Amino acid sequence: MTNLVTIQRRGNFSFQEAQALAPIIKRITARYRDQVESLMKQLESVDLDRSEVIDRIEEQINGLIKDWHAKIRKLGAEPKGLWVVDFDCGEGYFCWKYPESSVSHWHSYDTSYKDRVLLDHLGRFFPELETEDQADFTKSEPRIK
Secondary structure, eight states: OOOEEOTTOOSOOOHHHHHHHHHHHHHHHHHHHHHHHHHHHHHHHSOTTOHHHHHHHHHHHHHHHHHHHHHHHHTTOEEOSTTEEEEEOSSSEEEEETTOSSOOEEEOTTSOGGGOEEGGGGTTTOGGGGOTHHHHHHHSOOEEO
């Protein structure tokens, strides 16, 4: 069975909803990250006296990052920093960072990525993390609708 993912999603995410988006966000992020890395390599090889080339490459990099932010927001998640995504769960944020394969961390509203906690330690706050059907839910690949 294929799960559908809504574009322009609003509201809080359950753990299962955030987890279902992780493979999609990872693919999107990998594509943008690879392009940015390629441009960064180009930038490193440009002579410093070629400011117009440097400006053009920096503009392309900034454009790619802005586009990535927009795509993540369309999925209802919040881009935070470079290749970090938060999912508002109503109690704080489920947190993902490229290249993680799944959502496995959480942090409160008044903390950030650097303060995130492994979800294994939060089962008492999020009972849905301890359900057996979670494993079945994360096996199916979601589609964007």
